[in-house]
Amino acid sequence: MPSDAEFWSFASTFQRFLKHKLCLAEDPGDPCNSSIIDAHTIPRSQLKKIAEDGHIYSFDSSLSQLAKSDGNIAIKRFGIGRFSVLNCFCGRHDNxxxxxxxxxxxxxxxxxxxxxxxxxxxxxxxxxxxxxEATNHQLETLSKEQKTDQDRRILDDVRAFNEGQKLGLRDGRVAFDECQRILNEKDYDCLSALIIRFDRMPTIMSVGGFYPEFGFDGLPLQRLGDSEEVYETISFNILASEERAAVAMIWRKGQKNPLAFARSYEKQPSNLYTTLAIQACFEHLENTCVQQKWWDGLKKVEQDLLLRRMQVAGSLSEERIASCLQYSGVTHDDWGFSCLQHFNI
Ligand SMILES: [Zn+2]
Structure with missing residues (x-):
């Protein structure tokens, strides 16, 4: 297995490929006629609510950071215009x-x-x-190199990794087509959601999706790496709604793994909801940003604990442990639980 440092250096190559532009909404009947823009996955209007001087903190997994720290990611200050940007929609479709x-x-x-x-x-x-694309590029480069046993081993690892990625791509396309249909046909009953509202503003924001592997109770859900199985995605969002924090989990109605994941959260004590949501973001979502004041106020050991989660999340050599989302004994924050809403569960 490649080391953390090798993975994160590959992640930096991947960052370069992320700059390639493409509009996912393009369709033969609705061709794109405007340029691809920097589309924000967390709206700027949201980021502004927790920004200080127009800046937030997020993860730094750049090659220069990894090089100077033996492969460890860090937290870095970002302008909100530069954070959470992907080139996956043209201006017209995005609007x-x-x-x-x-x-x-x-x-x-x-x-x-x-x-x-x-x-x-x-x-x-x-x-x-x-x-x-980035993995294929790496495979091409590796194939040209000297064939020592070590080179061959790395090549095999990357090939195996690529096969897993292709399966993810296959399921990602199916899920995307289905989402497009739901929007076009306004068939919202095909989705379920759990929304948790709080009394105060969030100190972190996150938008992203993942395949739940373990619940907040430590029970196993999906096992990744099985080509026979279609992975079930949950969207996990921490945003501000009505000037207060809200956690929204959304999934395809009828899928049992995301449902069990949401239920396992619901069953936890409500005074832990904030901390558990923060843990989940650091465990699963690189697209997470945090308020500078909040992060700077954490003890060093607490910061390290949270960063360690993201490090493991990006690693190929460490598997998630069943208890990864269970309360660790450290309360990171509490926005004050207000209420819980079900949508079409
Ligand atoms: Zn377009």
Missing amino acids: AIFLDIEDVPLAFSPRQLALLHYRTVASELYRKIRMV
């Missing part, structure tokens, strides 16, 4: 599709939930397309 989420206050209406889910699934698909 047209996300109108009801960019220009309308977030209240988790059925259409807004469908749009949040669509954007998550779209950005995951885009990242998978680029990941497969």
